[in-house]
């Protein structure tokens with residue numbers, strides 16, 4: 679990692695306030711304090727303007743705030759958490775030997791694979807390793823992937839199974855936890871599973887919880903998992 683760039687980003691992110699935009703104006707990723715590696719890959723992937731949820735969530739995440747984000751399907755929540763995930767690990771000078779730095783929990787295999795594909799596209803200029811723990815493979819084979827990975831994208835049941843049955847699985851250094859589609863995770867009956875996962879994880883971490891809807895059970899999960907969160911919502915009529 680580039681020490682000079684990291685020092686600059688730390689300074690910029692600490693005080694960054696997104697500009698107030700006039701109607702029809704949008705914030706570009708290149709206006710945000712992001713690393714050259716992330717910006718370069720976003721550009722190749724043709725992501726230039728941030729969506730509304732990205733404009734609101736990314737600056738707060740870069741400031742190391744916990745986030746409770748609500749925005750409907752299709753609003754761009756994936757980059758809203760993947761961009762800051764990459765930035766957090768980069769700014770922490772994370773390398774392969776540092777182990778698991780970020781854990782992303784998704785309700786289904788299909789959604790986990792979609793997140794992984796986006797991560798591959800926008801994370802390709804970084805040197806982090808990433809893997810999927812979704813139960814599609816043999817347990818033993820999946821287990822091999824656990825040691826090496828800096829970023830894991832998981833379904834709740836399979837993740838807890840590895841926490842319980844793979845003693846080599848180390849997550850004590852974890853810096854970032856993402857709960858994506860939290861409403862669906864709960865609708866699918868994973869409340870106890872997620873609570874057990876939370877019990878296992880270090881408290882000294884960032885947590886970003888995203889949901890399409892804000893239900894009472896999402897609120898309960900937010901209280902269990904987030905510390906002094908910022909609320910970010912994008913409304914239907916936006």
Ligand code: ADP
Pocket residue numbers: 724725726727728729732749750751752753754755756757
């Ligand atoms: P959500 O998770 O909120 O349902 P996604 O993250 O899956 O939404 O994004 C929905 C679609 O919008 C995807 O096809 C994605 O590629 C596209 N998208 C996301 N962010 C941007 C952006 N900043 N610019 C252009 N397209 C984007």
Ligand code: MG
Pocket residue numbers: 755756858859
């Ligand atoms: Mg999504």
